[in-house]
Amino acid sequence: MTSSPPLPEAAARRRVGLMGGSFDPVHRAHVELAETALRHLQLDEVRWIPVGQPWQKARQLAAPGHRLAMVQAATAHEPRFVVDPIELNRDGPSYTRDTVRMLQSTAAEPTDWFLIIGQDQYANFPTWQGWHELLQALTLAVACRGHDLPAAPKALAGLPHRVVELPLPPLNVSSTDIRARLARGEDPLTLAPELVSAPVARYIATHQLYAPGGAPR
Known part of the structure; x- marks a missing residue:
């Protein structure tokens, strides 16, 4: 009697987190969240995706090239x-649904996808374009500060979906506050390292982004 050859082991699936945002500017809490996701979800990669045309924001953002360069410096x-x-390379409003479709269709190997979001984004998730499709396509990784737990919005409460918690320490950092401080004339270099990384602070200073009286560039 001859024994059957051993079955080949199933290829390990990659684990990729998607982190989108305006990153205007990218700050310490963004980086802390991405690093937490790497550890907590045992990700192979966190893919940072600066938004092109945010359909839910009315204000003008800094130029795409600047926001891209700041994220590159921070990461x-x-x-x-x-x-x-x-x-940034796609015309029209930036819908996460379209981005996820493209990434999944071009992935070279089997991949589990995680969408890294904050609790405020989780609460507003039912307002996103194609949110039902997104629930089927990936796992929501929701940042939780302190002892808070992600509470599903009413529209999601009765729907099966995959959600995991990302525990984060309290960090009082926001892009809105950083822009306001710079608009009042604060030296960008004084923001590092508590609010932004040193490379990001230097980039903002070099290009005089968010300076008093200036529009985003």
């Missing part, structure tokens, strides 16, 4: 961070 220390200009 250069971690080889598992990948900056992807997919939405």
Whole structure:
């Protein structure tokens, strides 16, 4: 009697987190969230995706090239961070649904996808374009501060969907506050390292972004 050859082992699936946003500017809390996702979800990669044309924001953003460069500066220390200009290169409003479709259709190997979002984004998720499709396509990784737990919005409460928690320490950092401080004339270099990384602070200072009386550039 001859024995059957061993069955080949199933190929391991890659685990990729998607982190989108205006990143105007990218700050310490963004980086802390991405690093937490790497550890907590055992990701192979966090893909940073600066938004092109945000359909839910009315204000003018800094120029795409500047926002892309700031994200590249903030993430250069971690080889598992990948900056992807997919939405900057696409015409029309930036819908996460379209981005996920494109990434999944072009993936070279089997992949589990995680959408990294904050609790406010989770609460507003039913307002997103194609949100039912997104629930089927990936797992929602929701940032939780302190002892808070992600509470599903009413529209999602009765729907089966995959959600995991990302525990984060309290960080009082926001892009809105950073822009306001710079608009009042604060030296960008004084923001590092508590609010933004030193490379991002230097980039803002070099290009005089968010300076008093100036429009986003």
